[in-house]
Amino acid sequence: MTSSPRTPGTPPARPVELTLLPLGSRPADEPVGGGCGSGCGCGDGHDEELGLDPLECGLDPDLAALLAAGGLDPVRVEDIAHLAVEEDLDNGVDLTTVATVPEEAVSTGDFTARQAGTVAGLHIAEAVLSVVCTDEFEVERHVADGDRVEPGQVLLSVTGRTRDLLTGERSALNLLCRLSGVATATRAWADALGDTGTSVRDTRKTTPGLRALEKYAVRCGGGVNHRMSLSDAALIKDNHVVAAGGVAEAFRRVRAEFPGVPVEVEVDRLDQIEPVLAEGADLLLLDNFSPELTAEAVRLVAGRAELESSGRLTLADAPAYAATGVDYLAVGALTHSAPILDIGLDLREADTAEGGD
Incomplete structure (x- = not known):
């Protein structure tokens, strides 16, 4: 041949x-x-x-x-x-x-x-x-x-x-x-983040039936995976907060029902951070925070939990978010719009x- x-x-x-x-x-x-x-x-x-x-x-x-x-x-x-x-x-x-x-x-x-x-x-x-x-x-x-x-x-x-x-x-x-x-x-995205210590990771916004393959492709591109399914880890979002009657209450209910799983909590205001940290959250999802607010959240958390930025992130903004010291950028577009x-x-x-x- x-x-x-x-x-x-x-x-x-x-x-x-x-x-x-x-x-x-x-x-x-x-x-x-x-x-x-x-x-x-x-x-x-x-x-x-x-x-x-x-x-x-x-x-x-x-x-x-x-x-x-x-x-x-x-x-x-x-x-x-x-x-x-x-x-x-x-x-x-x-x-x-x-x-x-x-x-x-x-x-x-x-x-x-x-x-x-x-x-x-x-x-x-x-x-x-x-x-x-x-x-x-x-x-x-x-x-x-x-x-x-x-x-x-x-x-x-x-x-x-x-x-x-x-x-x-x-x-x-x-x-x-x-x-x-x-x-x-x-x-x-991985190139834009370079060696800042911030990683880009995916979401569950994947093609039905192809999630495992698409998340594999994210790894091939230098990204990291978030949870593969609803049963991997808990992610308390705004609708869960509404249903539970508050961020801290939602966290307590998840921790009581599933004590061994990692719990991530979405917050959209700085004043929500401290109560959730006090409950023992493993990771905070900063929803639609600007780079300036993200930097303030990083200072407030001071390493007590990992932080993930999410919501309307663009490739052009990636270096600014990475400069804040946030751990992850959650980018649904990796799979839903590539x-x-x-x-x-x-x-x-x-x-x-x-x-x-």
Whole structure:
């Protein structure tokens, strides 16, 4: 296979053969005691190594390990991959590809950046291809999630049946472009904050069903995650305060009901801070505070709790907020408003042929 160009300092691409789970053959459908089925590459012992149930694991074990190392659940990623491809096929076939591409044709395709940014979701794109491909395919990984990339840079090369590559192309790119867009937006905030000690972090304003992936992309971009769900930690906001009859009362009720969980409390005035600190809040969310009021809150709290700024924050204002000494900037736009990073899949015309060696 012809090697793809790589930028200086980028580790050489390494080919990897992936064992596939055929589309429509779900491990959960296998009889109990039947293992992963013929479409799964898990093998014996991987459930102990990766913490996966062999009856549920359908991805190549090495790919599953890479996903797990990034803090992602391989089974959930596989489910999302199936959903994306099945939505695109809608119980039919890829009409254009079936009509124009010989069944035996094999090609190499390059996932290539069309613009500069930070990449995230390469292994997720591989997972999509693994559920749509009807035969084993080979990948060459030229960059890693979290790397900065430039226009024209090849990110991932895939060799397999041409029909399969084209059928899975859009589903893989939808996720890869979306997650890379989130990572790129996050990287802009992380760069603006620099080494100030203030971190940018996400919110729960995520795409339904894609929260784990989008929060992973935030990490790839240099941000940190807030809670993953309503059950991770308590966050007392204005409506909870109204329902409980006051900020301090809301805090006391949460602490009494769930004594072991961290509690964050939203405040929108300086005079609310001291009563909540006296109750023992772990973190205060400063809602719509100006940089000047934020600096005053930092002095008032004096390290007794962590502080997070939220509400109408802009990238231009990030250095001013960081200069106050606040711990976090909560930016919902990382996930709810990030534009995609433009990435395409280009087949190498010279490599397209009927059959293969």
